[in-house]
Amino acid sequence: MTDLTKLTIAEARDGLKNKDYTSQELTEGFLKNIEAANSSLNAYVAVTADKARDMAKASDAKLAAGNAGALEGIPLGIKDLFATEGVHTQACSHILDGFKPAYESTVTANLWADGAVMLGKLNMDEFAMGSSNETSYYGDVINPWRKNGSNQDLVPGGSSGGSATAVAARMCMGATATDTGGSIRQPAAFTGTVGIKPTYGRCSRWGTVAFASSLDQAGPIAHTVRDSAILLKSMASVDPKDTTSVDIEVPDYEAAIGKSIKGLKIGIPAEYRLEGMPGEIEDLWQKGIAWLKDAGAEIVDITMPHTKYALPAYYIVAPAEASSNLARYDGVRYGLRVPGNDIVEMYENTRAEGFGEEVKRRVLIGTYVLSAGYYDAYYLKAQKVRTLIKRDFDLAWANGVDAILTPATPSAAFGVADQDLHSDPVKMYLNDIFTVTVNMAGLPGIAVPAGLDKDGLPLGLQLIGKPFDESTLFQVGQVIEDAAGSFEPEKWWG
Amino acid sequence: MSVDTDTVKRVAHLARIKVSNEDATRMTGELNAILGFVEQLDEVNIDGVEPMTSVVEQTMKKRADGVKDGNKADDITLNAPVSEDNFFMVPKVVE
Numbered sequence: 001m002t003d004l005t006k007l008t009i010a011e012a013r014d015g016l017k018n019k020d021y022t023s024q025e026l027t028e029g030f031l032k033n034i035e036a037a038n039s040s041l042n043a044y045v046a047v048t049a050d051k052a053r054d055m056a057k058a059s060d061a062k063l064a065a066g067n068a069g070a071l072e073g074i075p076l077g078i079k080d081l082f083a084t085e086g087v088h089t090q091a092c093s094h095i096l097d098g099f100k101p102a103y104e105s106t107v108t109a110n111l112w113a114d115g116a117v118m119l120g121k122l123n124m125d126e127f128a129m130g131s132s133n134e135t136s137y138y139g140d141v142i143n144p145w146r147k148n149g150s151n152q153d154l155v156p157g158g159s160s161g162g163s164a165t166a167v168a169a170r171m172c173m174g175a176t177a178t179d180t181g182g183s184i185r186q187p188a189a190f191t192g193t194v195g196i197k198p199t200y201g202r203c204s205r206w207g208t209v210a211f212a213s214s215l216d217q218a219g220p221i222a223h224t225v226r227d228s229a230i231l232l233k234s235m236a237s238v239d240p241k242d243t244t245s246v247d248i249e250v251p252d253y254e255a256a257i258g259k260s261i262k263g264l265k266i267g268i269p270a271e272y273r274l275e276g277m278p279g280e281i282e283d284l285w286q287k288g289i290a291w292l293k294d295a296g297a298e299i300v301d302i303t304m305p306h307t308k309y310a311l312p313a314y315y316i317v318a319p320a321e322a323s324s325n326l327a328r329y330d331g332v333r334y335g336l337r338v339p340g341n342d343i344v345e346m347y348e349n350t351r352a353e354g355f356g357e358e359v360k361r362r363v364l365i366g367t368y369v370l371s372a373g374y375y376d377a378y379y380l381k382a383q384k385v386r387t388l389i390k391r392d393f394d395l396a397w398a399n400g401v402d403a404i405l406t407p408a409t410p411s412a413a414f415g416v417a418d419q420d421l422h423s424d425p426v427k428m429y430l431n432d433i434f435t436v437t438v439n440m441a442g443l444p445g446i447a448v449p450a451g452l453d454k455d456g457l458p459l460g461l462q463l464i465g466k467p468f469d470e471s472t473l474f475q476v477g478q479v480i481e482d483a484a485g486s487f488e489p490e491k492w493w494g
Numbered sequence: 495m496s497v498d499t500d501t502v503k504r505v506a507h508l509a510r511i512k513v514s515n516e517d518a519t520r521m522t523g524e525l526n527a528i529l530g531f532v533e534q535l536d537e538v539n540i541d542g543v544e545p546m547t548s549v550v551e552q553t554m555k556k557r558a559d560g561v562k563d564g565n566k567a568d569d570i571t572l573n574a575p576v577s578e579d580n581f582f583m584v585p586k587v588v589e
Contacts, residue, residue, distance in 0.1 A: 098573070099573050100572075100573065101573075102566070102569035102572050103569075199550070200549045200550060201549075201550045201552070214548075214549070240555075240557065243554060243555045244548075244550070244552075246550055246552060247552075247555075306538070308534070309534060309535055309537075309538055312531055312532040312533075312534045312535050313532075313535060315528060315531065315532055316532055316535075323509060327510075330510070331575060332574070332575075332582050332584055333570075333571075333573070333574055333582060334573035334574065334575075335573070335575070336575070337575035337576065339585075340585070341585075342585055342586075343584055343585045343586075343587050344510070345512075346584070346585055347510040348507075348510050348511060348512035349512055351509070351510055351511045351512070352511050352512035352513070355511065360511055360521075361521065361524055361525070361528075363509050363511065364502065364505050364506060364509055364511070364521065364525060365525060365528055365529075367505050367508050367509040368497065368501075368505045368525070368529075371505065371508060374495075377495070378532070380545055381535055381540060382532075382535065383545035383546045383547075384540040384543040384544070384545045384546075385535055385538050385540065386545075386546040387543050387544055387545065387546045388538065388540070388543060390546065390549065424527055425524055425527060425528060426527050426528060426531045429531075440549075441549060442549025442550055467550065
């Protein structure tokens with residue numbers, strides 16, 4: 001029998017409808033893979049095997065009765081940032097020890113309503129703060145990819161490192177993820193998977209642990225462009241419980257796949273060509289340009305002069321919002337409490353022990369830039385720069401550009417505990433240099449695997465789209481996928 | 495702009511995070527690296543630029559001011575480290 005865990009969501013959807021196999025068989029296959037791989041890769045922080053089996057059984061009944069949902073019987077992994085009723089939900093932080101919400105996030109509720117099966121909760125950087133999945137209280141996630149002939153452990157990227165690893169190592173068919181500065185697209189690029197951050201307001205933020213509320217968006221990580229379109233269709237919705245959810249009907253993203261890109265105008269922004277960027281990244285970019293040109297797209301050079309200011313502005317806006325959002329973790333209502341002589345000392349002890357180093361760093365930066373006398377110099381200025389970053393994009397759209405092509409990351413996956421990156425927090429932050437502009441402007445962005453570097457590690461290209469024009473990203477992304485092929489790590493684990 | 499160790503301690507207290515002298519010294523260096531990085535923004539001409547308030551042009555949604563949800567005291571205190579009769583228990587606040 002074929003290995004069911006090697007199927008795409010689109011294939012499994014058809015196979016389940018044809019009764020070629022059951023969701024229970026599919027689910028058992030993934031539970032087996034998780035059991036074999038998790039001690040090596042650490043992608044899951046909680047496996048909900050009983051729940052998965054129950055959900056698969058219910059899906060099989062629905063499939064038999066002919067009233068299957070769009071994702072009926074498809075086994076998924078859920079990032080630990082999404083509230084899942086009665087199930088481990090801790091944003092991979094010590095401060096949320098034991099937290100099991102009495103409610104379900106809108107995104108996951110949408111998935112279950114469409115018939116998806118939950119395999120468990122996925123590892124991530126603590127509170128989604130990190131680019132290597134090394135800030136989790138539950139330990140590092142290991143990338144299933146290794147350099148040719150090497151057994152060095154590499155990071156899967158972050159913060160959705162567990163999601164990316166679980167998909168790449170066939171520990172789920174697809175995964176939910178979130179992206180505040182690149183946390184879907186960078187790990188997707190590092191693991192040879194597809195990840196899309198939709199337009200701000202497309203997926204409800206209700207029930208998703210907040211990091212930086214004006215930037216956070218949920219999206220899927222999957223094996224193919226089509227699978228990511230299928231997942232996003234189910235995750236996205238208009239939600240009265242989130243005031244920033246936008247009242248636009250969710251289109252059928254899959255319908256865009258396979259459509260010709262002839263005549264589409266693809267912008268190439270000169271400012272994404274960084275000094276000291278590896279030649280392989282530039283080569284990959286040129287390859288992507290050639291593929292799109294061959295498929296009939298018109299390639300135009302564009303200029304986005306404020307690109308380099310997106311990352312510094314982000315490191316004011318995101319920590320400022322985080323310091324406010326994380327004020328709720330005080331040892332009173334949920335999670336960890338560390339006693340003190342009075343209530344203030346209890347707060348201080350709880351937060352000192354409950355938060356990891358990166359989270360503390362960002363809360364302190366955020367508290368500082370919002371403190372009396374500094375608000376105008378930092379936060380207000382950063383929000384003005386943000387207006388200029390968005391204006392760069394608006395000008396491109398006004399000039400008829402349909403989508404923008406850039407590299408997804410400035411490098412391939414790097415080693416776990418990399419000395420150079422850990423000696424200076426800013427160096428780690430530079431991982432998000434190509435992705436963070438998209439969050440600052442609230443736009444959709446997709447990372448699609450486009451090739452392997454000289455060491456055999458995956459590299460990705462990013463497409464940036466107009467607000468609520470995810471369809472064009474799937475349409476163009478499919479052209480890249482068709483030209484580049486797909487990439488599977490050589491199995492060394494479990 | 496840069497911070498000194500006393501400022502880091504003051505900010506840590508504002509953020510209600512206990513820091514040791516050793517922590518504060520280490521964090522001072524890290525915070526200054528980040529503040530040095532964001533200083534690039536001084537190069538940008540922001541004269542007459544409005545600060546961004548929302549990436550999506552949308553009027554804030556409003557709902558009718560009516561009770562639609564509630565009576566969930568058990569759920570709300572479910573995860574509390576210490577609770578009694580649906581109250582959160584904290585160290586004595588008022589003498």
